[in-house]
Amino acid sequence: MSLAIVYSRASSGITAPLVTVEVHLSNGMAGLNMVGLPEAAVKESKDRVRSALMNANFEFPARRITINLAPADLPKEGGRFDLPIALGILAASRQIPQQALADYEFIGELALSGELRPIRGVLPVALGAYQSGRRLIVPYLNAQEATLAKQATVLSARHLLDVCAHLKGEQTLSACLPDALNKENGSSLSADLADVKGQQHAKRALEIAAAGRHSLLFIGPPGTGKTMLASRLPGILPEISDEEALQVAAVASVSSDGFNPRHWKRIPFRSPHHSSSSVALVGGGRPPRPGEISLAHHGILFLDELPEFSRHVLECLREPLESGCITISRAAYQAVFPAQFQFIAAMNPCPCGYAGDSTEHCQCTKEQIRRYMGRVSGPLLDRIDMQVEVAKLPAAVLAGSENYASDNSLAVRARVSGARALQFKRQGKCNATLTVPELDYHSALQEEAKHLLHQVMTKFMLSARVYHRIIKVARTAADLEGSVSITVQHISEALRYRCLDRMKIII
Ligand SMILES: Nc1ncnc2c1ncn2[C@@H]1O[C@H](COP(=O)(O)OP(=O)(O)OP(=O)(O)O)[C@@H](O)[C@H]1O
Ligand SMILES: [Mg+2]
Ligand SMILES: [Zn+2]
Structure with a gap:
């Protein structure tokens, strides 16, 4: 069958949704047609893929080639699909075995010589590939970043020929291991x-x-x-x-x-x-x-x-x-x-x-x-x-x-x-991000503290929002001391960090 399917990934926010690259060879006028909302950069990829295949001594099929990047409604950018497109053409024209492709995802830009160039955003791709249970093949210069997704199986290659040799079983790309650099703490x-x-x-x-x-x-x-x-x-x-x-x-x-x-x-x-x-x-x-x-x-x-x-x-x-x-x-x-x-x-x-x-x-x-x-x-x-x-x-x-x-x-x-x-331990998050009900639950004020806060609120006409912020800061002052309850000292310290509210009265 002259249809091949290759998996790759697009980029959206900090996620990398799955893209299926379908390549179909049919009879008709020779040419390459790409569908599935490709941006200008993806269109350019046609020319790079053609040159890369020829320079790597593969045959560029003289048939009608249709490439579909699915899903169609997902915006796609950059040269990241060069490698999967090239492999799709090779598999559809039986120059590499098709069954080898299903266990992998591929990403990478091709130079005209067939060398692989790094892409932006490879880490989300590696995380996505891991979640879908497939191995990932990336350009050599992306390998270190991709291995930050520790459980993912990442293989890297410098050239299209290396990837093809791996898929044909002629040579094995070695798995990338997290580098010692990753452990350096800045x-x-x-x-x-x-x-x-x-x-x-x-x-x-x-x-x-x-x-x-x-x-x-x-x-x-x-x-x-x-x-x-x-x-x-x-x-x-x-x-x-x-x-x-x-x-x-x-x-x-x-x-x-x-x-x-x-x-x-x-x-x-x-x-x-x-x-x-x-x-x-x-x-x-x-x-x-x-x-x-x-x-x-x-x-x-x-x-x-x-x-x-x-x-x-x-x-x-x-x-x-x-x-x-x-x-x-x-x-x-x-x-x-x-x-x-x-x-x-x-x-x-x-x-x-x-x-x-x-x-x-x-x-x-x-x-x-x-x-x-x-x-x-x-x-x-x-x-x-x-x-x-x-x-x-x-x-x-x-x-x-x-x-x-x-x-x-x-x-x-x-x-x-x-x-x-x-x-x-108490609330599963930092004091600054407590909601009002959570704050009420975790931040009981001692009577004297409550009294002081109410006095100041009335004097400076402070809003409810400010009221809760003061209690949050007082909660942290108490936590630094290891104190369960919020005392008048904690409230008065939190009030000292409201200098603009005091200034508003003066100006
Ligand atoms: N408390 C301090 N202890 C030591 N050095 C200080 C101190 N305050 C200022 N300096 C010196 O003054 C320089 C300027 O300080 P900094 O840039 O932090 O001031 P700033 O308050 O941000 O001023 P600006 O309002 O002009 O931005 C610092 O590089 C430092 O050398
Ligand atoms: Mg400054
Ligand atoms: Zn001034």
Whole structure:
């Protein structure tokens, strides 16, 4: 029969849906016709496949060739189908045995010489192949990434001829084993928290944010260490699990930069510039690629100089902050990317930077300050658990060599990990992601704590949303102490991390 079926995979979000490549040879005018919604790149693949087959000394059938990439409604892009198409033509024209194909999935772009070129997003392909119980053959340069899907059986080849020899039983492609590189952990590489002098209030806030995965905003004059503090957050977070690391790698794998295996298990820390577009931030394009918020999945998204970001860009963050994912719809495409990131931001209190500073004089008018704050106020600010003031340091502290052992990143990480373990044991998730009923169930306030919170809520006219955020942060402060109940101290500490709410009354 002159019909061959070869399995391969497309790319959608961070998944790789199965594609069946059907090749049929029939009598009629010689030519090659491709159906099944192929993009321009797939059409180009016709020419590459023809040259690759001829250069590898195969015969290009002088018949009418029909290639169907099914399902038809799945958008397909890139040269990834070159290899399965070439094998389909060879099997349909009996140059390689057909029965050998059924146990495998194939992916890879062909050079005109028949050499195999790597593709983007091979990790999701390997995960998909494993789930369907088939072995996967990939280009040599994709092998290391594909083996991150540990249980998958991955074989790699440098040339079309090697794949054919394997299928004919003339030679065996060896299975790729996970490389030693995969075990390297990058999270210990970040700078130490002990480098930041003074700023005990801000360091403590960072520790709480790390422990409960709370969103946090640093506010203060220029040069007080806000950027320094934020960049030390990855170093105090607990290690991510293998499952989480796999998702992080899968997002990077389908992004335009690709995944660097040396970054395996490194906690993502993304700090896009304030001139970034909304597409760069939340993802998009044709085909859709993940944006910064997805590259920060299971890690941190840090927006420095928050008010400098365009309003539209900040608006785009609201949905993913709530749902933990982003759906991108573009004509034929719809892709969902995960985006469970911890949100950290930094800003000055006013355009000149010195409002509220004890030594420098602020030159801004009240109206200017109000407008500046207005850029970040409202719905986004409402979603930030902690607003933390980072005041200017006395010169003596900055010049001094005081350094508390309890401040170094390793010590803080141990405390953070302890508090995280408590949260997972109690409720299976971090405090920041508790729903209101869960929060009510797990966070009983002592009478005195309740009384204080109600007093402050009335005085500052705070919303119900803020009320729950304060309790969440207090819950984490209690967990860091190993305390079951939330005391008045925990509530009053959480209230100290609401500096903008206090400022609103002043301006
Ligand atoms: N607390 C501190 N301990 C040690 N060095 C500090 C501290 N604060 C500031 N510095 C020094 O000042 C430099 C600037 O700090 P950083 O960039 O973190 O300030 P910032 O608060 O982000 O300022 P801006 O508002 O201008 O962005 C740092 O590179 C560091 O050398
Ligand atoms: Mg800064
Ligand atoms: Zn000012």
